[in-house]
Amino acid sequence: MAEKKVKISESELNAFLANGGILFPRTEEELDSVLHLESEKTSCLNNYHINPSLLLEGVDLQKEPSKRNTTLKTSSKSSNYFKRAVLAAEITSQLYDEPTFGHVKLQKLIFLCENMSGFDFNNMYSKQAAGPYDNKFMHSIDLQFQKQKWFRVILEKKLNYTKCTYVPSAKFNDHKKYFANYFKSSLQRIQFVIDTFRSENTRRVELIATLFSCWQELLDNDKLVNESTLLESLYNWSIEKKKYTKEEVVTAIAWMNQNGFVPHDK
Numbered sequence: 001m002a003e004k005k006v007k008i009s010e011s012e013l014n015a016f017l018a019n020g021g022i023l024f025p026r027t028e029e030e031l032d033s034v035l036h037l038e039s040e041k042t043s044c045l046n047n048y049h050i051n052p053s054l055l056l057e058g059v060d061l062q063k064e065p066s067k068r069n070t071t072l073k074t075s076s077k078s079s080n081y082f083k084r085a086v087l088a089a090e091i092t093s094q095l096y097d098e099p100t101f102g103h104v105k106l107q108k109l110i111f112l113c114e115n116m117s118g119f120d121f122n123n124m125y126s127k128q129a130a131g132p133y134d135n136k137f138m139h140s141i142d143l144q145f146q147k148q149k150w151f152r153v154i155l156e157k158k159l160n161y162t163k164c165t166y167v168p169s170a171k172f173n174d175h176k177k178y179f180a181n182y183f184k185s186s187l188q189r190i191q192f193v194i195d196t197f198r199s200e201n202t203r204r205v206e207l208i209a210t211l212f213s214c215w216q217e218l219l220d221n222d223k224l225v226n227e228s229t230l231l232e233s234l235y236n237w238s239i240e241k242k243k244y245t246k247e248e249v250v251t252a253i254a255w256m257n258q259n260g261f262v263p264h265d266k
Helices: 010-019 028-037 044-048 065-095 103-116 135-147 176-182 187-196 202-220 227-237 239-243 246-259
Strands: 126-128 131-133 151-157 162-168
Touching: 065 103, 065 135, 065 176, 065 187, 103 135, 103 187, 103 202, 131 202, 135 151, 202 227, 202 246, 227 239, 227 246
Parallel strands: none
Antiparallel strands: 126 131, 151 162
């Protein structure tokens, strides 16, 4: 008996692709479909018997497997990038008018939110003087904010530094429809990080983020984690870290333990 073919509409297919991070929802109808897809007991693939490989835009099935895998990885990277941009937009939407908020603080809060929520993008960060820093992502995030019309980005040159100010744009808070879907299991943890550092100066956030990274590095290398090893790791990070006194660092370590800002062994 011939298998019955079921027609799938373009909007349904686009919604499925968007849910998988291959496409971004382009209409409210597609967005609504995306937000409901994860609660469906039966996936679109099971309903319509579609070959998953046919859903990948730009994938030539005649290509060698290694080349198709490259396309899959590219799609995954694109999806992760947009999710991180949405997270950055949520942080910015809540803190843009705080006097202490700027580019460096935004980066440190992204790092802490990702780690506190269990999203491991630590391989994308490098050791910079101001702590863990994802250079490629942070150089593109302002362009993404303006492309999506979430924020206008104003760069004001001071004496020896550039201050970055974010101003709500035409689609301010439009990111929230994505945020609620992507981070629904981590909303409280992310909000906790944002509220904790809402009015903190960049110096303090930088110290906590760097200590967190040092802590994680010690765990990853199966090394002892205590006050002494964390101090050594911090001061070996960069000569810039000497601006923090021993007392300041010890107090920060105690605070991290008390407030749960501690990485867990993987």
